Amino acid sequence: MADTTAAAERMALILAEGGLQKATARVMAAFLFADSESVTATELTEELGVSSGSVSGAIKMLSTVGLIERVPAPGSRREHYRLREGAWATLMSAQNGTVQAMFEAADQGIAAAGKGSPAARRLAEMRDFYGFMFRELPALVDRWRALRTAGPGSDA
Incomplete structure (x- = not known):
């Protein structure tokens, strides 16, 4: 498994310089570099070391503009999200x-x-x-x- 941490942080920095809030930019980068098809808010909170409120707000914003979507995750009690195709x-x-x-x-x-x-x-x-x-x-x-x-x- 490749270590993409530095590349993801660089992407987040560019997104933040482009106008996204820092936490939203980091969440977006996490979606782009995720090793799995979908992630949960809890996974993002743990991976990024930010508050659950920051992740929740970022997910809401990214969903609203159509970049991410909620996906079914049979057997999981948590909401799963992924970068939307297209x-x-x-x-x-x-x-x-x-x-x-x-x-x-x-x-x-x-x-x-x-x-x-x-x-x-x-x-x-x-x-x-x-x-x-x-x-x-x-x-x-x-x-x-x-x-x-x-x-x-x-x-x-």
């Missing part, structure tokens, strides 16, 4: 709501600041960027899913 595409699909909200907020900001103002100019760039992302993300996610379905080495 998690990254699911996350980017869910991000469309955020992208749309940013677009709308920028558009409302332009109206509030008044066209032609310096703020409106900056907000227009923001609106245009998020409008572009909102239009393009679904096609990118679809292409990714097609590549995954086609299998390794495919140019789908």
